[in-house]
Amino acid sequence: MWRISDSNEESIILEKIKRRRQCDNQNEENDENEVSEDRLSDLPDSILLHILSFLNTKHVVRTCILSTRWKHLWKRTPAVTLYTSRFSISKQFPIFVSKILTLRDTSTALHALDIDCGGVIEPPLLKKILNYICSHNTNLQELGISVTGDTDLVMSCVFSCRALTSLKLSLYPRGCYNSTPTLFPKSLNMPALTNLDLTNFTFCGGENGCAQPFLAFSRLNSLVIRSCTVKDGQTLNISSETLVNLAMHNNSPEFDKIELSAPSLCTFTFIGSPYQQICGDGLSSVKQVNIDARHFLTWEKLPMVLLSWLQDLANVKLLTVSSITLQILYLVPDLLEVKLHSLCNLKSLEVELTPLNRRLELPLIKNVMLKKAAAKSRKEVAKLRKAFKAGLKPPPIPDGIVGFLLQNSPSAKVDFTTKYPGTFKIKA
Structure with missing residues (x-):
């Protein structure tokens, strides 16, 4: 979805640039008559700008010291990435952002902007950012905004970006961090949008008590919903002929049902508490499933919800679950006696071992x-x-539960992984 790579990749690219310059400088010192060959700098501007578009803008600017060839090149990169987490002193971030927006070549089309302010942003700077976005909205294809501030102002700006193919929004009203989700508009005119990632939004229900916020996106391929809820309804409808990837992370328990109609859906990822029943035929086409159940409040309901999900996974081939997910599932009365009619095509089962919470999960499992x-x-x-x-x-894994999952696919490959090697010992 996003062009921007992680810090490790950025460091590798920058290191290669530095080594090239050091090598060239050494060659010049050894033989003043020999012209050093800087193959990287000899590349056309279009290729260099494409390479730079994969870096965080803070690192892109640093390339200006390499040579006169690079001095102003950063001003014409088609992608701008600004993360406050890349600054050890928080006060440096707004100054840097302001300078970037001022000094960047305004004649260069902006294709991608990803900005994460890491919290509250001052109104003047937010307005400057949004005005800059609006001035480039004709060519802007990828937009990511994570901010605490005037959410209405942000959404008004987003409305103007009709050429977007990817949109990532994490919005919190100023003074109400981690509360008061932003109302998601009932209609957005973005005909080209294929990737949508939303954090902290409220979807409004209609007269039938069903929220249908994604009907206008006729080309949607990937959808991520984090910390979202439904207002004036109990059902969230996700209906899309083109949707391939769906991820749901830590959403509100305040709605009961997910109505899923996505015949092309291939990957389903879930993190959080499985409060909502999933109805419709949305899971029947899924080939890959990732479930990491966490932080449960209503224990009586969650195990049965998980079981109902598994019973609908008729064609899944790759299943990844956390060990805590299996602990929740094991709470289903007489689970091992249940006959599954699903998971018949399972090829691979991966269990990620995760420590139990001493105050929540551990006492319950003991009981x-x-x-x-x-x-x-x-x-x-x-x-x-x-x-x-x-x-x-x-x-960490209840006795017999792996066999329960494999009852219709006994030859499926089983792997155990963990991010806590000090807690769990896995045989190589």
Whole structure:
């Protein structure tokens, strides 16, 4: 979606540039009559500008010291990326942004702008940024804005950018950080939009109690929804003939249902608490699923929701789940006796081991284990309680649950991974 690479890639490119210059300087010192060959600088402007468009603008500006060939080249890059996280002193960021917008060659078309202010931005600077966007809205194709400020002003600017193919918005009203989601407009005239990434928005329901915010995007390919909710309704409708990738992260529990109609959907990613039932045929076409269930509040509901999702995954081939997701699923009464009619085409199952939260998940899992022991005998309960007091911890993956998932695909490959090697030991 976005051209901008991570800091490691930026460092590699910049290091290559520096090494080339050092090599050339060394050659000049060894033989003053030999003309050093700077192949990078000999490339046409169009190629150099394309290379620079993959870097953070802070690093792009630094290339001006390499030689006179590079002195003003940064002013004509078609992509501008400005992240406050790249500045060790926060006060430097607004100064840098202001200078970039002032010194950049205004005759050069701006194709991509990604700006993350990392919190509250002063109104004058926000207006300057938005005015700059509006002045280049004809050619602007990729836009990303993460800011705490006047959200109405931001949305008004976005309305003018009708050539966008990618839009990423993370908006928080000034003085209401992490609350009061921004109202998402019921219609946006962006016929070319293929990628949409939204954080902290409210989708308004209609007379039928169903919010349908994405109907106008006839070419939508990728949709990411983070920390969003529904107002005046209990159903979020996601209907798209072209949608291929859908990701939902930490959305509100204040709506009950996701009505999904996306016959082309291939990848479904979920992070957070699985509050919402998914209805429609949206999951039947999915080939790759990633589920990382977290921070649960209504335990009684979440296991059954997870099970219903799995039962709808008729054609999934790649399934990635966290170990906590499996712990939640295991709370379904008599789960291992349930006969799945899905996951018949599964080729790969990856389980990511994640530590249980000591105050939330751990006590609950222990209680579940005690209940299962009580079904056998009082002696088993007493034995298990004693073991818990002695330091016994629940297994990271409930016994039998991997086999439960593989009951219709016993030959699927199973891998275990973790970001916590100090907590979990995985055999190579």
